[in-house]
Amino acid sequence: MKDYSDEDLVRLYVETQQNKYFERLYERYCDKVYRKCLSFTKDPMRAEDLAHDVFLKVVIKLGSFREQARFSTWLYSITYNHCTDQIRASGQRREVYVDEGWEHMEDVSDSDDLAEMAEYEAQQLQRAMYQLPPDEQMMLLMKYQDDISIREIADVNGLTESAVKMRLKRSRDKLRKYYLEGAVFWLLMAFKAAMSMLGRFAER
Numbered sequence: 001m002k003d004y005s006d007e008d009l010v011r012l013y014v015e016t017q018q019n020k021y022f023e024r025l026y027e028r029y030c031d032k033v034y035r036k037c038l039s040f041t042k043d044p045m046r047a048e049d050l051a052h053d054v055f056l057k058v059v060i061k062l063g064s065f066r067e068q069a070r071f072s073t074w075l076y077s078i079t080y081n082h083c084t085d086q087i088r089a090s091g092q093r094r095e096v097y098v099d100e101g102w103e104h105m106e107d108v109s110d111s112d113d114l115a116e117m118a119e120y121e122a123q124q125l126q127r128a129m130y131q132l133p134p135d136e137q138m139m140l141l142m143k144y145q146d147d148i149s150i151r152e153i154a155d156v157n158g159l160t161e162s163a164v165k166m167r168l169k170r171s172r173d174k175l176r177k178y179y180l181e182g183a184v185f186w187l188l189m190a191f192k193a194a195m196s197m198l199g200r201f202a203e204r
Contacts, residue, residue, distance in 0.1 A: 010025070014062055029072070033051045033055070041087070050083055070152065073153075132171060
């Protein structure tokens, strides 16, 4: 079965209902689905539960897969939609962002602050992503992380290509705004840390 495409395996499973075909699909994608769930929840146990739910949905919906997009695109769409629905229901997104931001604000007084600024800057894009609504995160991740085409995103979400392009532009603009706001914050904190170090040096 190694040479079978994903779509071949779907067709064979739907036609025969033999678990070996679905198991092969699961082997190919279980880790990827789990990591996508983890990127939303930051909780390994919760991510495992979400990934399990996703594959249950996939089994139920396989008969409706019409190959308008690649199986991987269809699967990731189900994954993102399920995760965003769960996160929206629990309000987790905002809690994650606020907790991380305020924790870091409390950590900028030690002498190693400047060394830590590079790490904080690397995390700024992720913090900016947390501020976007889950459905906007989903579309950006499908396009720029999974490299899914505009047409495929439109097909699996029941949208026109022009609507997808418009939503992506709006989400990119918001992401850029949040990122730059955060970058200004960290520059100010770096300046504060540098001045503090200079003050301590002058006292010696």
